[in-house]
Structures are given as structure tokens and as C-alpha cells.
Amino acid sequence: MATIVGGIATSHTPTIGFALDAKKQQDPVWAPIFAGYEPVRQWLAAKQPDVLFFIYNDHITSFFFDHYSHFALGVGARYWVADEGGGARKLPPIAGHPALARHVATGLTADEFDLSFFQEKGLDHGCFSPLSLLWPHEEKWPGAIVPLQVGVLQLPIPSAKRCFKLGRALRKAIESFPEDIKVAIVGTGGLSHQIQGERAGFNNTPWDMEFLDLLEKDPEKLTGITIAEYAEKGGMEGSEVIMWLVMRGALAPKVKKLHQAYYLPSMTPIATVIYENDSTESDTESAAAYRQRIQHEWKGVEKLPGTYPFTLERSVKAYRLNSFLHSLLQPERRKRFLEEPEGLFEEAKLSEPERAMLRARDWRALIQYGAIFFLLEKLGAVVGTTNLHIYAAMRGQSLEDFLKTRNTQVLYSVAAQK
Numbered sequence: 001m002a003t004i005v006g007g008i009a010t011s012h013t014p015t016i017g018f019a020l021d022a023k024k025q026q027d028p029v030w031a032p033i034f035a036g037y038e039p040v041r042q043w044l045a046a047k048q049p050d051v052l053f054f055i056y057n058d059h060i061t062s063f064f065f066d067h068y069s070h071f072a073l074g075v076g077a078r079y080w081v082a083d084e085g086g087g088a089r090k091l092p093p094i095a096g097h098p099a100l101a102r103h104v105a106t107g108l109t110a111d112e113f114d115l116s117f118f119q120e121k122g123l124d125h126g127c128f129s130p131l132s133l134l135w136p137h138e139e140k141w142p143g144a145i146v147p148l149q150v151g152v153l154q155l156p157i158p159s160a161k162r163c164f165k166l167g168r169a170l171r172k173a174i175e176s177f178p179e180d181i182k183v184a185i186v187g188t189g190g191l192s193h194q195i196q197g198e199r200a201g202f203n204n205t206p207w208d209m210e211f212l213d214l215l216e217k218d219p220e221k222l223t224g225i226t227i228a229e230y231a232e233k234g235g236m237e238g239s240e241v242i243m244w245l246v247m248r249g250a251l252a253p254k255v256k257k258l259h260q261a262y263y264l265p266s267m268t269p270i271a272t273v274i275y276e277n278d279s280t281e282s283d284t285e286s287a288a289a290y291r292q293r294i295q296h297e298w299k300g301v302e303k304l305p306g307t308y309p310f311t312l313e314r315s316v317k318a319y320r321l322n323s324f325l326h327s328l329l330q331p332e333r334r335k336r337f338l339e340e341p342e343g344l345f346e347e348a349k350l351s352e353p354e355r356a357m358l359r360a361r362d363w364r365a366l367i368q369y370g371a372i373f374f375l376l377e378k379l380g381a382v383v384g385t386t387n388l389h390i391y392a393a394m395r396g397q398s399l400e401d402f403l404k405t406r407n408t409q410v411l412y413s414v415a416a417q418k
Contacts, residue, residue, distance in 0.1 A: 076119025167249020187247025318370025
């Protein structure tokens with residue numbers, strides 16, 4: 001069973017990454033940053049968590065307003081440093097933990113949290129700025145992460161109460177994960193700061209101290225504060241501290257604070273805190289009962305004959321193939337696919353089995369492998385095959401025999417009609 005070894009609260013200002021990359025450890029202006037992180041590094045080295053569950057927000061780097069979610073869970077196998085405009089930091093990619101992410105996704109969905117899911121995205125300073133001071137990474141990182149991106153930049157954003165409740169649900173999900181791994185919860189953002197408008201440069205250290213005290217001793221009191229009040233007390237961008245409540249909610253009602261540091265060099269306070277559980281919380285629902293409950297909606301779907309549910313596991317496995325098929329929405333890619341498919345296959349780094357299925361237009365094999373049908377019908381449109389041809393092939397029938405099972409004999413596809 002998975003164990004939560006504790007929680008970390010940390011700022012995620014790009015200042016942290018800049019100080020490290022510029023080797024400012026001995027500079028008197030920057031040294032307090034490193035001093036604040038050193039106890040956290042030592043704690044992580046002692047606890048040796050396998051996974052950091054990393055709660056952060058993207059700063060309009062890998063996510064944009066064409067699709068902006070409150071809670072986006074990373075379910076992929078690896079993440080890299082995003083380029084935020086001036087080149088990506090020279091840090092190695094870090095592994096994800098898809099199995100834990102899938103379990104958490106199932107649990108939170110069963111507890112009625114609406115999630116979106118992402119993979120194959122770079123993570124910006126919201127994640128890698130603090131992470132680069134938390135874990136050594138000369139050649140590779142010592143563990144994996146599961147990132148949870150919280151949409152706190154476009155109103156309406158989740159309430160403090162919603163974030164705390166998500167943390168409580170997250171605790172149950174992680175602690176019921178059947179593998180014997182150790183997990184640390186990391187909440188990032190804050191503390192008080194504002195970086196926009198005439199109020200840019202606003203800070204409120206007394207409020208920061210009050211928030212930290214309540215976060216430790218009475219986090220539920222923080223759930224009654226509105227987003228507008230958080231913005232008034234801590235600055236508009238300072239309201240992102242609601243992400244710390246996800247971390248705190250995932251811990252026991254009573255915690256022991258092992259470390260706290262606070263330093264305000266410029267625009268944003270740089271704070272670090274370590275909590276460990278200091279109480280036990282009995283739950284009438286056992287881990288086994290929880291796992292059974294969260295699978296209730298899906299139980300039996302895997303037994304349906306000739307049916308291949310598009311699960312997160314299949315999505316991660318076949319991401320490269322589905323991404324290739326999705327790229328055929330671009331006219332120039334369609335043209336190249338029809339004229340020189342092998343070059344496109346090579347650019348997309350498709351495996352030989354994936355290439356063979358595409359060459360053969362093996363619709364059944366593609367769906368069994370993990371391609372989602374709604375991309376196969378787009379491939380059909382590209383190569384001049386109707387949906388009915390694809391349906392028949394998946395059933396192992398001729399088109400003529402398949403049409404005998406239909407009420408009408410029409411043929412159609414998603415291709416534009418000329």
C-alpha cells in the first residue's frame with residue numbers, strides 16, 4: 001500500500017530557478033533561498049519518496065485559454081522543462097508514474113471531481129523552479145512525479161473549500177494504491193504577491209504569517225475565505241495559495257511542522273514548509289472497499305466482447321499513434337501522408353508495428369492496439385474510406401455483408417462533401 005510520508009509547501013517563482021542556474025549560492029542576496037530549501041532537500045533525502053505528487057499551476061506556457069481546466073492531472077510517462085520564451089532550462093526530463101495517476105484519476109472521478117488529463121507536455125517554472133532545489137538531478141531525478149495543474153489564472157477558479165476537499169479525496173486515493181511506494185505531497189505557489197496593474201509589487205507579510213499558522217493548525221478556517229478576500233489580503237496572484245490547501249487536505253487533521261522558512265527578496269516571498277502527519281484518522285471505508293467502490297461504474301466493461309474501452313492506460317500506450325492520426329487534420333500533413341507516408345512515419349517515430357498497421361489499413365488491429373475510433377474515421381476520410389467500410393473491417397465482414405445488418409444501405413464519412 002502507498003504511504004504519504006508528508007507534505008511540502010513551496011513558492012514557485014522563477015527567481016528560485018534563476019538563483020540555482022546562475023550559481024548564486026554564496027551571494028548574500030540569494031543565499032537565504034538556498035538556506036530555506038536545504039532542510040527540505042535533507043528531509044526528502046531521508047524519506048526517499050518514490051513519487052512527488054506535485055500541485056502547481058502553469059503560467060500560460062503549455063496550457064492556453066482555448067481549453068482551460070480547473071484540475072488537469074498528468075497521466076503520462078515523462079515530463080520535460082517547457083520553454084517559456086527564452087529557451088528551456090538545462091534540466092533532465094523527469095519520469096511520471098502513470099499507474100498511480102490512473103488510480104488517483106479513478107478515485108477522484110468516483111468522488112465527483114471533474115478532471116481533465118494531460119500527457120506529453122512540458123512543465124514550466126510552476127513545477128521545475130522549486131523541483132530543481134528539492135531533488136538532485138545531475139544526471140537524472142531520484143524519483144517520479146504526478147503533476148496536478150490547477151487553473152488559477154482565469155476566473156472563476158476553484159474555491160479554497162473545493163481545493164481542500166480535493167486534498168481529502170486525494171489522500172484516500174493515494175493511500176489505497178496497492179503498490180508499496182512512498183509519496184510526498186508538494187503544494188506550490190504564493191505567498192502574497194501581485195504582478196499586474198497599479199498594484200503590482202504588493203506584498204503582505206503579516207497575512208503570510210497568519211496564513212501559514214492557519215494552514216498548520218486550522219486549515220478548515222482557510223476554506224471559508226473567498227477568492228476575492230485572498231486577492232485583497234495576498235494580492236491577485238497570491239490567491240494561488242489555495243493550491244497549498246490541496247496539499248494540506250491530503251494530510252492528517254493534525255500535523256507536525258518540521259521546518260518553515262520565509263524570505264522576500266523582490267516581488268514574491270520565497271517560502272518552504274515541511275509537514276508530517278501527527279495524528280491518525282480512522283476511515284470506515286477500507287482500502288479494499290474504496291478500490292471496489294471507485295471501479296463500480298466501470299466494472300464489467302472490459303468483458304464486453306469485441307469492445308476496447310479507451311482507458312487512460314490505452315491512451316498513454318497509444319499516444320504517439322493517436323497523435324500522428326490527429327496531425328492528419330492539417331491539409332499539408334494529409335498531402336504528405338498520401339504522397340510519402342514513410343517520411344511522416346519516421347518523423348513521428350512510429351514503431352514498426354504501428355507503421356505496419358497503417359500501411360495495411362488494418363482497422364481492427366489499430367483499434368485493438370489503442371487507436372481511438374474517432375481518429376480512425378479521420379484516417380478513413382484521408383484515404384477515401386467510408387465509416388461503413390471501417391465498421392465492416394472491424395467486424396471481420398465484407399461491406400456487402402455488413403450492410404445487410406443495417407436498415408439502409410447508405411455510405412458516409414466525415415470527409416467534406418464536394
